[in-house]
Amino acid sequence: MLMTPIGLWESRRVSEAMREAGAVSPATARRASELPEVVRSHLDRYVVAGVVREGSPGTFYLYEVPSPPWNFRRVVVVVLFWLVVIAIPVVILQLSSSRLSPP
Numbered sequence: 001m002l003m004t005p006i007g008l009w010e011s012r013r014v015s016e017a018m019r020e021a022g023a024v025s026p027a028t029a030r031r032a033s034e035l036p037e038v039v040r041s042h043l044d045r046y047v048v049a050g051v052v053r054e055g056s057p058g059t060f061y062l063y064e065v066p067s068p069p070w071n072f073r074r075v076v077v078v079v080l081f082w083l084v085v086i087a088i089p090v091v092i093l094q095l096s097s098s099r100l101s102p103p
Helices: 007-021 043-050 072-100
Strands: 053-055 060-063
Touching: 007 060, 043 053
Parallel strands: none
Antiparallel strands: 053 060
16 A cells, blocks of 8 residues: 655644644553544554554554754854845845946
8 A cells, every 4th residue: 555645734734633632642642543533534644654653552642753952053054044145135235236336
């Protein structure tokens, strides 16, 4: 059986449904029959994709990779990105104004 990949919107819909059901960790995993219909209808796909994991046998919960905290490298990358975004138009304006003004 061919499994189609899970898109961003579908992943968010499943995440919201699992949160509403309270199935967010192995300790709060729910039986398949207790899961929202949106999850139950394609449970195999979500397990294969890694969006939903099986806790104790027959129970399932939402699996989310925690986002890493801000660290020095990440801050530097963000600051450099915004400096480049701001610098490019400034450089373009400087070059275009120097071409327009007489020598």
